[in-house]
Amino acid sequence: MSPKPTALLVMNGGTFADQFDAVRLERLRGLVDLGEQPWTDSLDSPELTRRLDEVEILLTSWGVPRLDAPALERMPKLRAVFHCAGTVRSFVSDELWDRGILVTNGADANAIPVAEFTFASIVLAGKKAQFLANDARAFRMDWSYSAARGELGNIGRVIGVVGFSRIGRRVVQLVQQLEDVTCLVSDPHADPLEVAAAGGRLVSLEQLLPVSDVVTIHAPALAETRHMISERELRAMKDHATLINTARGSLVDTKALEAECLTGRIQALLDVTEPEPLPEASVLYDLPNVVITPHIAGSLGTETRRMSDAALDELERYLNGQEPVAQVVPADLGLSA
Secondary structure (H helix, E strand, O other), X not given: OOOOOEEEEEOOHHHHHHHOOHHHHHHHHOOOEOOOOOEEOOOOOHHHHHHHHHOOEEEEOOOOOOOOHHHHHOOOOOOEEEEOOOOOOOOOOHHHHHOOOEEEOOHHHHHHHHHHHHHHHHHHHHOOHHXXXXXXXXXXXXXXXXXXXXXXXXXXXEEEEEOOOHHHHHHHHHHHHOOOOEEEEEOOOOOHHHHHHHOOEEOOHHHHHHHOOEEEEOOOOOHHHOOOEOHHHHHHOOOOOXXXXXXXXXXXXXXXXXXXXXXXXXXXXXXXXXXXXXOOOOHHHHOOOEEEOOOOOOOOHHHHHHHHHHHHXXXXXXXXXXXXXXXXXXXXXXXOO
């Protein structure tokens, strides 16, 4: 029987504690040689020199340092990086790709809680629940205030999904649970047949905005998507519509959003902002038609172990000579987060 390959977990301490409990560490030890020090948050330690000389596999997550030329020179035998989180943008480098090192990520697993959070937000937005809860602080016993938020209910709604990403696709599928729902999708890279198979209809952003009761954003943060929702797009939204952003803050022009939300015409549920967090003086904090959550839609706590399990599944496939399911290649970074 051949010896197990040497592996190392590289991530910050809190993430390691969350993602690799005793059960997952035991599974990992059954696959690779973790030595006496299975985890580190830095690749610069001189004490790691001998270990890095032999390491063939990295399991990484939030807090992994950039794997650039100096780091890779310390790991001449490195063959694969299994990322136990979503995007790999923060740590990949040209040198990593040039060496032909396999990279996988847990973006599919991380899409699940974001889609769940978004779907729950859509359902609550149909009743304007988040915003009526804010109104209650001012109106107290006068329940007539609910009429000011427009028609309430989730039957016959139009849901606009901006970005047919992993998360966007899941959201389209989840909203099919609502009765008589129409789901519109705007994404210049999406296949109309795939959108239709998920339950949506591909349209332009200009067609989607004025008819959607909820507009939820699931596009990647790229140069061309920065401020894709700005003054013109916000003004195109119908009265009493709700904007949901669980993607990236840079997709929405904050100044334009502040101005539009000040009118009270639309609602906004923001799990991400630009900057993040918003400056203390931002008017968005004080508006009853705005709800801000501290970037909680993605995997947190026990949910992060789903990404660990996905990485361990990929590791097993790798060791068995099977093709990876979630490989990342340089071309992917041009269209995804």
